[in-house]
Structure formats: C-alpha cells, structure tokens
Amino acid sequence: MMSETRSSRKALKSRNLFIGVALTSIFALAALLSLIWTPYDVTQLDISSKLKSPSWEHLFGTDHFGRDTFSMVMVGAQTSISVAFIAVGIGMGLGVPLGLSAAAYRGGLLDEFIMRGNDLIFAFPSLLIAIMITAVFGPSAVNAIIAIGIFNIPVFARLSRGAALPLWTRDFILSARVAGKGSARISVEHILPNITNLLVVQGTIQFSLGILAEAGLSYVGLGVQPPIPSWGRMLAESQTLISIAPHLALFPGFAILLTVLGLNLAGDGLRDLLDPRIRRTRR
Amino acid sequence: MLPYLIKRLGSLIVSLFVASLVIFACIEIVPGDPASFMLGVNAQPDTVNALREELGLNTSHTQRYVSWISGLLKGDLGTSYTYRSPVSDIVADRLQVSVPLALYALTLTILIAFPVGVLAAAWRGSAVDLFVMGATQLGIAVPNFWFAILMVIVFAINLGWFSAGGFPGWDAGILAVIKALTLPAVALALPQASILARVMRSSLLDTLSEDYIRSARAKGLSRRQVMWRHALRNAMIPVLTIIGLQFSFLLAGAIIIENVFFLPGLGRLVFQAITQRDLIVVESVVMLLVFAVVLVNFLVDLAYAWVDPRLRERS
Numbered sequence: 001m002m003s004e005t006r007s008s009r010k011a012l013k014s015r016n017l018f019i020g021v022a023l024t025s026i027f028a029l030a031a032l033l034s035l036i037w038t039p040y041d042v043t044q045l046d047i048s049s050k051l052k053s054p055s056w057e058h059l060f061g062t063d064h065f066g067r068d069t070f071s072m073v074m075v076g077a078q079t080s081i082s083v084a085f086i087a088v089g090i091g092m093g094l095g096v097p098l099g100l101s102a103a104a105y106r107g108g109l110l111d112e113f114i115m116r117g118n119d120l121i122f123a124f125p126s127l128l129i130a131i132m133i134t135a136v137f138g139p140s141a142v143n144a145i146i147a148i149g150i151f152n153i154p155v156f157a158r159l160s161r162g163a164a165l166p167l168w169t170r171d172f173i174l175s176a177r178v179a180g181k182g183s184a185r186i187s188v189e190h191i192l193p194n195i196t197n198l199l200v201v202q203g204t205i206q207f208s209l210g211i212l213a214e215a216g217l218s219y220v221g222l223g224v225q226p227p228i229p230s231w232g233r234m235l236a237e238s239q240t241l242i243s244i245a246p247h248l249a250l251f252p253g254f255a256i257l258l259t260v261l262g263l264n265l266a267g268d269g270l271r272d273l274l275d276p277r278i279r280r281t282r283r
Numbered sequence: 284m285l286p287y288l289i290k291r292l293g294s295l296i297v298s299l300f301v302a303s304l305v306i307f308a309c310i311e312i313v314p315g316d317p318a319s320f321m322l323g324v325n326a327q328p329d330t331v332n333a334l335r336e337e338l339g340l341n342t343s344h345t346q347r348y349v350s351w352i353s354g355l356l357k358g359d360l361g362t363s364y365t366y367r368s369p370v371s372d373i374v375a376d377r378l379q380v381s382v383p384l385a386l387y388a389l390t391l392t393i394l395i396a397f398p399v400g401v402l403a404a405a406w407r408g409s410a411v412d413l414f415v416m417g418a419t420q421l422g423i424a425v426p427n428f429w430f431a432i433l434m435v436i437v438f439a440i441n442l443g444w445f446s447a448g449g450f451p452g453w454d455a456g457i458l459a460v461i462k463a464l465t466l467p468a469v470a471l472a473l474p475q476a477s478i479l480a481r482v483m484r485s486s487l488l489d490t491l492s493e494d495y496i497r498s499a500r501a502k503g504l505s506r507r508q509v510m511w512r513h514a515l516r517n518a519m520i521p522v523l524t525i526i527g528l529q530f531s532f533l534l535a536g537a538i539i540i541e542n543v544f545f546l547p548g549l550g551r552l553v554f555q556a557i558t559q560r561d562l563i564v565v566e567s568v569v570m571l572l573v574f575a576v577v578l579v580n581f582l583v584d585l586a587y588a589w590v591d592p593r594l595r596e597r598s
Contacts (some may be wrong), residue, residue, distance in 0.1 A: 127535035253429035259422035
C-alpha cells in the first residue's frame with residue numbers, strides 16, 4: 001500500500017518533469033525560431049487590419065497598430081528568456097565564487113563580510129530596488145538585466161556556501177589538502193562539481209522568477225523599449241483596450257504563465273531526479 | 284531574551300545605515316547632477332542653479348548625507364519638487380491607501396493559505412492534496428498584474444461588482460473603499476497565498492513526522508487533538524518567516540498593482556516620482572519602505588524567539 005502510493009507519487013513527479021521540459025522547450029524554440037522567422041514582421045504597422053480577433057490569418061489576432069500578436073508573442077519569448085537567462089548568469093557567475101570563497105575561508109572576515117552583504121540585499125524589496133536602478137540609469141534591457149541579476153547573486157552565494165560547508169569536512173577534501181592543493185583549487189576541482197546539481201535546480205527556479213520580474217518591469221515601462229516586443233508591455237498596452245479587444249490581454253499573459261509554470265515544474269522534477277534531499281528555497 | 288534583543292537591534296541599525304548609504308549613493312551618481320537630472324535638458328541655467336541651491340548641492344556629499352539623515356530622524360522627508368509640498372504630507376496621504384491595501388492583502392493571504400495548507404497536510408496524497416498542489420503551482424506562476432487585468436475584465440467590466448480602478452477616498456464610505464480595494468488585494472494575495480499554503484503544508488508534514496507527535500498519539504490523543512495542540516504551533520516558525528518576507532513583497536508588489544488599478548498609494552507615488560524625476564520623493568520614500576521592511580523582519584525575528592525559546596538560546 002505504502003510503496004504503491006510512493007511509486008505513484010514518483011510517476012507524478014516524472015510527469016511534472018516531462019510537462020515542465022515540454023512547456024519550456026516550446027517557448028525556447030519559439031524564441032529561437034523568431035530569430036530567423038516570424039509569420040509577420042513585428043515592426044510592420046498595418047493600421048487597416050488593426051484589432052482583428054483571432055483567425056486563421058492571424059492566429060492570436062492583431063493589436064492597435066495592426067501588428068500580428070502571434071509574431072509578437074514569439075519575439076517576446078526571445079526578450080523574456082534572454083533577459084532572465086543573462087540575469088541568472090550574473091547571479092551564478094558572481095554568487096557562486098563568492099559563496100565558495102566564503103566556505104573556503106569559513107569563519108573568517110571574508111565569510112562574515114560576504115554573508116552580511118547578502119543579508120542586506122535580501123532585506124530589501126527586490127522589485128523596489130530594481131525599479132530604482134532602472135529609474136536612475138534609464139529604462140533599457142541592459143538595466144533590467146542588471147537589476148534582476150543583482151538579486152540573484154545572494155541566492156547563489158548563500159546556496160553554494162551552504163552546500164560547500166559540509167563538503168569541507170569530508171575525507172576526499174582532506175586527501176586533496178594532503179596532496180598539496182590550495183583552497184581555491186580544491187573549491188574549483190572538488191567542491192564545485194559536487195554542488196552542480198543544486199545550482200542547476202536553483203538556476204531553473206531563479207530563471208522562472210526572472211521571467212516574472214522582467215514581465216513586471218516591462219509592464220510598468222522599465223524594461224525593453226519599443227519597438228522590441230515584450231510580454232509585459234504587450235499587457236500594459238492591452239489594458240486600455242480590454243473592453244474592445246480582450247484577446248490582446250490573453251495571449252501574452254498565457255505565455256508568461258506557461259513559461260513560468262514550465263520552468264517551475266521542470267525545477268521540481270529535476271530536484272527530485274538529481275537530489276531528493278534539496279529543499280526548495282523560495283523568496 | 285535581552286542579549287538577543289540587543290544583538291538583533293544592532294543588526295537592524297547597521298542594515299538601515301548601509302541601506303541609507305546605498306540609496307544616497309544611487310541618487311548621487313545619476314547622470315549629471317541631481318538638479319539638472321530633475322529639470323531635464325531644456326532647463327535654463329539659472330533655474331538649475333536655484334534648484335542646486337535649494338537641494339544644497341553646493342555643499343559636500345557628507346554634509347548633504349548628514350542633513351538628509353538628521354531630517355529623516357526628525358520626520359522631515361524633504362520637499363517634493365513636483366508637488367511643492369512636504370514629502371511627509373504626501374506620504375501620509377498615500378498611506379491611507381497603501382496600509383489598508385497591504386493589510387487587506389495580508390489578511391486574505393493568511394485566510395486562504397492556513398486552511399488550505401492544513402487541509403493538504405492532513406489529507407496528504409489524497410485528491411484534495413493533489414488539487415491544492417496543482418492550484419498553488421498555478422498561483423505561483425501567474426503574473427499578478429495579468430491576473431488583475433483578467434479580474435477587471437470579469438468582475439468590473441462584465442459583472443460590475445467592483446470598480447476597475449481609482450480610489451474614491453475614505454469619505455465615500457467603507458463600502459466604496461472595499462469596492463475599490465478588493466480586486467487589488469486579491470491580485471496581491473494570490474501568489475503569496477499559494478507560496479504560504481505550500482510552506483504551511485510542508486512545515487506541518489515535517490512536524491507531524493517528529494517523535495513527540497508519535498508520543499502524543501501514543502498517549503491517546505486523537506489525530507485532530509495532536510494537530511491543533513502540538514503540530515500547528517511548532518509548524519508556525521517557517522510560516523512566520525515567510526509572512527515577514529511576504530510583507531516586503533506586498534509593499535513592492537503594490538507598485539505594479541497600484542499602477543494596474545490607478546490607486547494613489549505609496550507604490551504609485553514612487554513610480555510617478557521616478558517618471559517625473561522627483562529624486563527627493565524617490566530617495567525618501569524608498570528609504571521609508573526599506574525601513575518598514577527591515578522593521579517587520581525584525582519584529583518577525585522577535586516573534587519567533589518568543590514562540591520558540593530554543594532560538595533565543597542558540598544565539
């Protein structure tokens with residue numbers, strides 16, 4: 001009885017992973033495809049066919065400039081995914097070395113400094129600071145990436161420090177020490193490979209949070225600037241037209257929802273696959 | 284308890300100090316100087332000079348920082364350049380929207396998350412649990428401003444139950460206020476309630492597998508008695524932490540949600556100040572929001588030191 005429920009739970013988990021990866025792949029492929037082909041040119045205005053409802057000609061209808069919503073959702077995928085992906089890259093690129101050095105010199109001044117700095121960033125409402133950064137330096141894709149990326153740094157620093165600490169007491173690290181390797185080299189050669197699974201799982205979760213953050217920033221006009229389409233701004237533009245063209249509010253929203261859902265399911269599934277002990281950490 | 288209190292108070296002050304430095308530095312490094320940034324490219328040189336004088340830009344960084352902080356400590360948040368009135372007056376006005384909204388959303392979050400989380404944990408593996416896990420997965424993935432737009436289409440435009448935006452003011456009566464704040468509060472609460480329900484569920488499941496729960500069952504308490512008397516109280520610690528963190532999200536999330544519903548709250552004030560380049564408002568209101576967040580997290584820390592004496596002793 002017990003094993004039956006357990007195996008059915010397991011099957012459910014791998015189904016999660018499957019659905020998650022499938023959803024994520026659909027949007028990733030749409031983003032890649034949009035680099036070379038979209039059904040219509042998204043910079044092409046065609047006022048004569050504005051605010052068309054969904055039809056075979058325009059699958060998702062058209063907006064107030066007559067642009068094809070389907071094509072805009074495709075290019076929007078490219079915007080969202082690239083902003084969130086680079087932001088995760090910044091978080092990992094800076095956060096992991098910080099966390100690893102904090103663990104390598106644990107208890108020291110560096111450790112204290114890195115961890116207190118992290119606490120500080122954690123204490124701030126992230127969106128507020130992101131909005132402040134984009135406000136001071138002007139709205140642009142690059143500033144949105146930096147604003148989202150900064151808040152990924154403490155996440156990865158804390159995670160890699162926490163995972164690295166118990167490893168430092170293990171025998172294989174001791175042997176590496178005896179073999180004459182320094183702390184930095186041990187961190188890279190022995191600690192890092194052992195925490196990669198964790199980083200991948202957390203990376204997926206931060207990726208989904210990044211997609212949501214990018215959508216929020218571009219909704220209030222602080223993300224990628226026109227004429228490049230983004231899901232958040234499409235929603236902002238749809239808002240004034242909801243009573244005459246509600247379809248404009250549906251498709252970009254579903255795109256965000258399904259991408260984030262896909263990444264979350266994939267993250268959950270990966271976690272169970274790679275390391276059942278990891279507890280999901282969410283802000 | 285006292286040493287713990289002093290230690291936490293110390294880190295609270297350090298956090299606020301560093302936060303103020305960061306915010307001050309952000310404003311100082313705007314392209315050009317704050318005066319010309321605020322007035323834009325077409326400003327006359329003497330207008331810029333007059334504003335420079337008003338902002339005290341001719342004094343040193345240190346002097347300006349000290350006067351800003353000492354002003355804040357006395358409750359003087361400076362004077363808004365666009366509104367031409369004290370920032371503290373504007374903030375007091377906006378708080379009449381923001382505080383009720385945040386509290387409304389937090390209440391909804393807790394009212395939804397607690398029963399749902401407890402139910403899912405009590406019936407672990409059942410259809411109820413699966414449904415809760417699926418629904419909360421969706422709730423986490425939905426961008427709340429999109430959910431807000433959808434609710435406006437259904438409940439404001441089609442059904443006409445709530446208003447689509449704007450705030451009538453408290454003079455219009457409590458019913459009008461509820462009509463204006465319900466949809467924004469639900470939009471803010473949805474993702475938070477989903478996260479909190481999951482935390483509640485997993486924290487309860489962890490607690491229910493503890494030895495003392497088995498002892499309580501062994502001494503003859505019913506499942507329900509164990510749940511209410513032993514499990515819930517112990518499962519509250521992670522839940523309290525998350526509620527504290529969620530408060531900061533409610534404040535920041537309100538910036539976007541207040542924009543969806545054109546609500547004249549603090550979030551919208553910050554956003555408008557940013558587009559109008561009113562740096563004095565931005566600087567002081569951001570600092571105020573950070574203060575609120577740090578203070579709430581401090582109070583949460585105290586709350587669970589009170590709930591769980593082990594935490595006090597460990598530190």
